[in-house]
Amino acid sequence: MENYTMEGRTYRYYGQEAPLYPFGYGLSYTTFSYRDLVLSPLALPVCANLTVSVVLENTGPRDGEEVVQLYLRWEQSSVPVPRWQLVAFRRVAVLAGRETKLSFQVLAEQRAVWAQGWRLEPGTFTLFAGGQQPGQRTRAPSEVLSALFSVTGTARPLRGC
16 A cells, blocks of 8 residues: 555545444434533634533433534644544433533644644634534434634644643
8 A cells, every 4th residue: 555645535534425324323312402612712822722611401301311522623724634523522411401511621632733743733723512523414403513713823743732
């Protein structure tokens, strides 16, 4: 094998074509609603971590479990990157009619790109939070919230942080 590019070889790099059964695909006996996606800070230095919180509410008639998923998308990058990348997930049990606030930490190294070595780049990013991948079309509706944040500073090797 001489070509090690992942383009067209894994669903993360298929372009606009969505996989038939993406991560998180499935049905539930209840419904969930997401709200109040908060990123802090909205502008962070290149080596800093991002704090994320979101409220998950069980809006259905039964107790249930939801897999809350966070995805990151680079809005511009100096090298090819996935459409989006899973950066965190958590299975959460929520009683019917109740809600819970979840907090996550997105580490700087999760924003690193491969350019003859791992490096961090400044730019604009989108963070998605929900019960499925962004843009997923399923028979069971699930929300995906999104928010923009920016990374400031100059590009540097990941080891430089």
